Amino acid sequence: MLRLSKLTDYATVILSFMAKNNERVCAAMELATATGIALPTVSKILKALVNAKVLISTRGAKGGYALATVPEKITVATIISALEGPIAVTECSISQQGCEQAAGCNISGHWNVINLAIYNALESVTLADMIKPQETLIPIASLYRLENHHVSQ
Amino acid sequence: MLRLSKLTDYATVILSFMAKNNERVCAAMELATATGIALPTVSKILKALVNAKVLISTRGAKGGYALATVPEKITVATIISALEGPIAVTECSISQQGCEQAAGCNISGHWNVINLAIYNALESVTLADMIKPQETLIPIASLYRLENHHVSQ
DNA sequence: TTTAAATAGGACTAAAATAGTCCCCAATTA
DNA sequence: TAATTGGGGACTATTTTAGTCCTATTTAAA
Numbered sequence A, B: 001m002l003r004l005s006k007l008t009d010y011a012t013v014i015l016s017f018m019a020k021n022n023e024r025v026c027a028a029m030e031l032a033t034a035t036g037i038a039l040p041t042v043s044k045i046l047k048a049l050v051n052a053k054v055l056i057s058t059r060g061a062k063g064g065y066a067l068a069t070v071p072e073k074i075t076v077a078t079i080i081s082a083l084e085g086p087i088a089v090t091e092c093s094i095s096q097q098g099c100e101q102a103a104g105c106n107i108s109g110h111w112n113v114i115n116l117a118i119y120n121a122l123e124s125v126t127l128a129d130m131i132k133p134q135e136t137l138i139p140i141a142s143l144y145r146l147e148n149h150h151v152s153q
Numbered sequence C: 001t002t003t004a005a006a007t008a009g010g011a012c013t014a015a016a017a018t019a020g021t022c023c024c025c026a027a028t029t030a
Numbered sequence D: 001t002a003a004t005t006g007g008g009g010a011c012t013a014t015t016t017t018a019g020t021c022c023t024a025t026t027t028a029a030a
Helices: A006-020 A028-035 A039-051 A076-084 A108-123 A127-131 A140-148 B006-020 B028-035 B039-051 B076-084 B108-123 B127-131 B140-148
Strands: A055-058 A064-067 B055-058 B064-067
Touching: A006 A028, A006 A039, A006 A064, A006 A076, A006 A127, A028 A039, A028 A064, A039 A055, A039 A064, A039 A076, A076 A108, A076 A127, A108 B108, B006 B028, B006 B039, B006 B064, B006 B076, B006 B127, B028 B039, B028 B064, B039 B055, B039 B064, B039 B076, B076 B108, B076 B127
Parallel strands: none
Antiparallel strands: A055 A064, B055 B064
């Protein structure tokens, strides 16, 4: 299904909330309450986002988290990478030493093309876009193409 | 990491082999031998591809599997959908009834934009492309952007 | 008509990845 | 110095994925 993890999904919810309160420093507890996500989970996500330099943290009383930059500069690609590592659809795209199927497989170059296309798509949407009211909502009809290919497995 | 399943990866290897032997009907056993993937696993993948109408099967002695159409018409998006279901990065993109975070989350429309971008990328590469010798190999340098965002988690 | 070869379908087990929780430490402020 | 807040990492539980196996069905050929 080519799915993102739940944690990544949560991260966008948390970051969206923070973007709307742009100036403020938010404590993990506050974010947990605001989003309805359990505190330990929120903490885990925030730590990953700090490591990826998406957020800046302040320790101690009155501490908390704040966006490291403006929402316009935080891309979806960055958020996904922060929680899931590099964006690559196959293992062999990451480890440079090719796969065990080397005999039958010489298609890694093509996966790279696909990776790049996906990366560009993810890089083109920012946190600022995500908190916009959905004027840009796309017509339902165009989504049916996605469903057409579903096969119960 | 936004990763495809191993089975999907195997499927591209199997289909690539078949595309190169275009005319022939291949038995599961033959494909297992050619690709080095275990027979039961190959079988499972072939069944899914038949369900998705990517392959046509013939039962009985001298039976086997053949491509349902020319490699030019089999897209990566179709192959992925066959093994993993619809291409959608978040749960809420699939079930139309929104998520539990409804209060804090009104970004599903934006996920849909992302889904569509990814889908288009996957739809633009065909099985025929994948079996081409890699004249189109992209420069290593352009991939470094992907790695930059890696964060150990 | 029988036998062998092959797929269909689904149940089942094993392995791996993900999600979620918890604890103890470090830093900051009042 | 006490209270508050994040940092880091270990740990458990859950879910998903991978992989195997069994039985039925179909077909070609002996």
